[in-house]
Amino acid sequence: MTENPFFAASPLVYELPPYAEIREEHYLPAYERGTAEQLAEIAAITDDGTAPTFENTVVALERSGELLRRVDAVFRNQSSSDTTELLDEVEAKVSPLLATHHDAIHLDQKLFARIEALHGNRAALGLDPESLRLLERWYTAFVRSGARLGESEQARLRELNAELAALGTTFQQNVNAATRAAALVVDSAEELAGLSEGAIAAAAENARVLGHEGRYVLSLKSTSTQPELAQLADRSVRERLLAASLARGVEDNGPLAIRMAALRAERAALLGHPSHAAYVVADETAGTVEAVSGLLARLVEPAVANARREAAELAKVAAADGIEEIAAHDWAYYSEKVRQASYQVDAAALRPYFELERVLKDGVFFAAGLAYGLSFTERPELTAHHPDARVFEVFEQDGTPLGLFIGDFHARASKRGGAWMDELVGQSGLTGRRPVVLNNLNVPRPAPGEPALLSWDEVRTMFHEFGHALHGLFSDVRYPLFAGTAVPRDFVEFPSQVNEMWMVRPEVLANYARHHETGEPLPAELVERMTAAEGFGQGFRTVEYLAATLLDWAWHTLPEGHRVADAEEFEARALAEAGVVVPAIPPRYRTPYFQHIFSSGYSAGYYAYIWSEVLDADTVRWFETNGRSVRDSGELFRRELLARGFSRDPLESFRAVVGRAPDTAPLLERRGLA
Structure with a gap:
């Protein structure tokens, strides 16, 4: 194939991918040529007859793989947000191809010898701090990828990586198919009593789109x-x-x-670690299995006690309906009744105040202007990956262009569940590129002519994901390896969690939370009651999260050779041993649909959310108490942390903002665990 839009850099503004020209059949040839081109570039480095230098080895390595970078960024998002049978087939081929390609580079002995020589002499190279860190990070990446293993061990490592890549793709595709197939179909609107008229209309529209005309479908999150x-x-x-x-x-x-847990345990042992968790955490900010286990263990007992207190309150309300024991399918329903009775909060009554367009422009974008001076201009003439997706150009306070933000907010059958941020073009001082970032959400599509009204949690998700987008947009590093969200897993959620605070800041909330019909602002006392009511639900939220985290930890602290006979039995035993079994609270994710850890790069890393929340809660308190203006605080947070990416130790960036090491007290207070 000679005519392929990936074969050259995009001519569009900010190198936005030329989606109008991209077809499904372009992906695989671009991957094949992209991997071949990068290997040729690596060969040029290793065949250089001169002594290795930082420029001819490390910088050359950073510059390599441009075509592969272009196609991979576009395909990863496309296969997640708007997949097809053909794209699923391409993904099944590409995953092992990329694993093999990664090994071909990181197990290249001639390339490693050049990097190792530079690393051994790094003190004499006279490198600036970011360049020195780049050399150290590449050296670490090669060692962690098996560059020091013997020939037979490397051969086995290649087999493990290829099989794990293929299995991860199959796992995700199975989840997507199972989630679509498990959508609840009901025959009448009466069965959906309790839902708002808009939600029932959306279920009818969903049924029509999915081929169940005249019925109602609740698709699963x-x-x-x-x-x-x-x-x-x-x-x-x-x-x-x-x-x-x-x-x-x-x-x-x-x-x-x-199978995946066993292969990961074998790979970890091959690389000199007692478990996959030990291998993963060694390169995270947590550092050790003991550090993570210690934090989780301290949270379990108070969280479970908190949840049991909540269960007792729910049981009192449920008894009036003749229910003797709260089941998992009752918890949310009676929690809502408790909120209404004790806090006078009706979650459904909040939706009319959270119209998607207003939340986006007068909430999320407004907060970014307040804290960072940003402004946004929609660019409808620019084509994104799906008709639902909208492109916005982002500007600094002085009008300087910063990058592009793409928002794809609505659920559809071709999109995987959840919400996430992708980076289509990464910032780089080396190449002069500015960022193009994207947020995917799964807000149900309203009936034709109706507004998209968000729940309280969906509003939070929109602010959260935009925090990731800001991390990418504000990146200001020289080398692509360090750009944007390319930080440790147990740090990457921290900036996005901090951005959630703007959701309820009075000056932001007053600007976006208005009734979509009357324009009336959301009553301040209702916000206060909702915030108080959230404290009541912390037991449930913490236990369901800890259950998922400890399930991930159980799968990935297994030593090599440990055999698991049945996944469901293993899950039940692991949760019981961890002390997080509350019968009415299932884990946030069960093993068979836990995409984070089996197909999305969070294996032995789901603890990252609570680990990052320590930093988040501490930083939110800093924003509120440091004595600076919102704008000055935002500028400091941007300059010293968001812009720095992984160009220095992330905890050093945290200390540069807050002025000290992290404190866990704000987290414990927020979670009701103090």
Whole structure:
């Protein structure tokens, strides 16, 4: 194939991918040529007859792989946000191809010899701090990838990496298919009693799109607990909905999880670590398995006690309906009743104040202007990856162009569950590129002519994901390896969690939370009650999160050679041993649909959310108490942390902002665990 839009840099503004020209058949040839080109570039480095220098080896390595970078950034998002059968087939071929390609570079002995020689003499090279860090990070990456292993060990490592890549793709595709197949179909609107008129209309529209004309469909979100459980009055419908959610992928993905955990344990042992968790954490800010285990262990007992207190309150309310024992499908429903009775908060009544367009422009964008001086201009003439996706150009306070932001907010059958940020073009001082970043959400599509109204949690998700987008947009580093969100997993969630604070800042909330029909602002006392009511739900939220985290930890602290016979039995035993079994609170993700750890790069890393929340809660307190203006605080946070990426130790960046080491007290207070 000679005519392929990936074969040359995009001519569009900010090198936005030329989506109008990209077709599905372009991806695989671009991957094939891209990997071949990068290997040729690596060969040019290793065949250089002169002595290795930082420029001819490390910088040359940073510059390599441009075509592969272009196609991979576009394909990763496309296959997640708007997949097709053909793209699934391409992904199944590409995953092992990329694993093999990674090994071809990181196990290249001639290339490693040049890097090792430079690393051994690094003190005499006279490098600036970012360049020195680049050399050290590449050296670490090669060692962690097996560059020091013997020939037979490297051969086995290549086999493990290729199989794990293929299994991870199959796992994700199984989850996508199982989630689509498990959507709850009901025959009448009466069965959906309790949902708002807009939500029922959206379920009817969803049914029409999915080929169930005249019926109603509740498509599943990625998590175990589905948001509709809080409103559905029919207990049997709630039970069916949760059962469908919890049963996803058991037969297909249970065996895959067992196999992947075993292969990861074998690989870790090959690389000199007692477990996959030990291998992963060694290169994170946590540093050791003991550090992570210690934090999680300190949280379990108070979180479970908090959840049991909440359960007792729910049971009192449920007893009035003749329910003797709260089940998992009852928890959200009676939590909502408690909020209404004790805090006078009706979550459904909040939706009319959270119209998507207003939340985006008058909330998320407004907060970015308040803290960082940014402004946004929609560019409808620019084509994105899907008709739903919208392109915005981002400007500094003085009008200087910064980059592009793409928002793809609505759910569809071709999009995987959850919400995430992708980077289509990464910032680089080396190449002069400015960032193009993208947020994907899964807000249900409203009926034609109706506004998209968000839940409280969906508003939070929008602010959260835009925090990742800001991390990418503000990147100001020389080398691509350090750009944007390319930081440790247990640090990457920190900036996005900090950005959630703007959701309820009075000056931001007053600007976006207005009734979509009347324009009336959301009453301040309602916000206060909602915030207080959130404190009531912290037991549930912490336990469901810890259960998922400790499940991840159980799978990935297994030593080499440990055999698991049945995934469901292993899961039940692991949760019991961790002390997080509250019968009415399922893990946020069960093993068969836990994409974070089996297909999305968070294996032995789901603890990152709570680890990052320590930094987040501490930083939010700093924003509130440091005595600076919002704008000055935002500028410091941007300059010393968001802009620095991984160009220095992330905890050093944290200390540069807050002025000290992290404090866990704000987190414990926020979670009701103090």
